[in-house]
Amino acid sequence: MQYSLHLDRPMNFETTSTLRLSCSPGQRDLLADELEHLGVTTQQGGPTGVECQGSLLDAMRLNLVSRIAMRVLYRLSSFACTHPDELSVGVSKIPWEDIIPLNGYFTVTCTVDHPTIDNTMFASLKVKDAIVDRIRGIFSRRPDSGPLRNAAVIHLHWAGDTAQIWIDTSGQKLADRGYRKMPHLAPLRETLAAAILQQSGYTGAAPLVIPMCGSGTLAIEAALMATGRPPGLLRSAYGFQHLVAFNKDAWDTIRHDATPPKPRRGRTTCPPIIATDINPDAVTATQRNAETAGVDHLIQTDVCDFADTPMPEEKGHLILHPEYGLRLGEQHDLELLYPRMGDFLKHRCGGWSSWIYTGNLELAKLIGLRTSCRVPLRNAKVDARLFGYDVWEGRHERQDSPS
Numbered sequence: 001m002q003y004s005l006h007l008d009r010p011m012n013f014e015t016t017s018t019l020r021l022s023c024s025p026g027q028r029d030l031l032a033d034e035l036e037h038l039g040v041t042t043q044q045g046g047p048t049g050v051e052c053q054g055s056l057l058d059a060m061r062l063n064l065v066s067r068i069a070m071r072v073l074y075r076l077s078s079f080a081c082t083h084p085d086e087l088s089v090g091v092s093k094i095p096w097e098d099i100i101p102l103n104g105y106f107t108v109t110c111t112v113d114h115p116t117i118d119n120t121m122f123a124s125l126k127v128k129d130a131i132v133d134r135i136r137g138i139f140s141r142r143p144d145s146g147p148l149r150n151a152a153v154i155h156l157h158w159a160g161d162t163a164q165i166w167i168d169t170s171g172q173k174l175a176d177r178g179y180r181k182m183p184h185l186a187p188l189r190e191t192l193a194a195a196i197l198q199q200s201g202y203t204g205a206a207p208l209v210i211p212m213c214g215s216g217t218l219a220i221e222a223a224l225m226a227t228g229r230p231p232g233l234l235r236s237a238y239g240f241q242h243l244v245a246f247n248k249d250a251w252d253t254i255r256h257d258a259t260p261p262k263p264r265r266g267r268t269t270c271p272p273i274i275a276t277d278i279n280p281d282a283v284t285a286t287q288r289n290a291e292t293a294g295v296d297h298l299i300q301t302d303v304c305d306f307a308d309t310p311m312p313e314e315k316g317h318l319i320l321h322p323e324y325g326l327r328l329g330e331q332h333d334l335e336l337l338y339p340r341m342g343d344f345l346k347h348r349c350g351g352w353s354s355w356i357y358t359g360n361l362e363l364a365k366l367i368g369l370r371t372s373c374r375v376p377l378r379n380a381k382v383d384a385r386l387f388g389y390d391v392w393e394g395r396h397e398r399q400d401s402p403s
Helices: 028-037 056-065 084-092 120-139 190-200 217-227 248-258 280-293 331-348 361-367
Strands: 003-005 017-022 049-054 071-080 105-113 152-159 162-168 208-210 273-277 299-303 317-320 353-358 373-376 385-390
Touching (some): 028 190, 049 056, 056 071, 071 084, 105 120, 190 317, 190 353, 190 385, 208 217, 217 299, 331 361, 353 361, 361 385
Parallel strands (some): 105 152, 208 317, 317 353
Antiparallel strands (some): 003 071, 071 162, 152 162, 353 385
């Protein structure tokens, strides 16, 4: 059996191995661009992720600062595997006593594409049993295990004749920032909001207007970007904190180095971010979530129809995220809304970088403006698009609709 173990014993957070950062479909290139700006050299990692070389210390930092990654995984081992019995042998060679605390808790997740496995739960069970058997053989005790991701998370990727064992250093998905206490209706996932902002070219250097703000995810992510605040600062726990070699002092240093200095009292640190919604509950949710994130002083809110949204004199970015009308009975009302959005862009947004994100591609044809780009960005299971529009000042004729 070929066997490659990327781990010193005892486990060392400075040992370099392959890191894999996963993301939602359509966001891989955006994630790669983000990492390049962070000084990380990336490699292709399939349609839903990128890979790079780094240590567990690097993984800790990336968990904190990446706005688009969903998870950060650290590879422990890779070995030839053609049968579940070989899986058990390969996993049992890893020094789990130096990785998972004896009094700790762990879970196993997996992705498997192998003819000997028709139930991924069976593969996860083989990995779990191999881990606890090794630890119990050394200490006559074993850590607890189960389905929760709130402690150490071990991930199996078995495709073809190769099995890889990873530590999921994130634990819970990184989209769970910790500030969204009032989700309102169908909120955007935080990593998707960050991807939309990055694709739109938003950097915090110009105003941002977000009518139809919902629970405020776009506005809050924008405020974090504009002020350089890491998105993971509000999270209380990560998977790497539940490993034997976790060093709290090192983690505190990483957090300190990544945190920008606080502005002087009463001073804002970015151009206006305006968030409006016709639903008062949505505006309340935006305000409460922004307070939790510590950026409420940067976001101006108002209850109004999207077409009445106050626009700053300085031009910047505008992003609309309308309802999709995917439930029965909603389509008719939205057939009136989507043309109004096109009129709004024509008459009030000339010279702005204007974007509409929607998961209803048929309704998008009713906007009535020619698109400058159409970017596929799935919203969970919905095939959605981010449409960009170049609307010139003083130009009001109706243009071709997106297809």
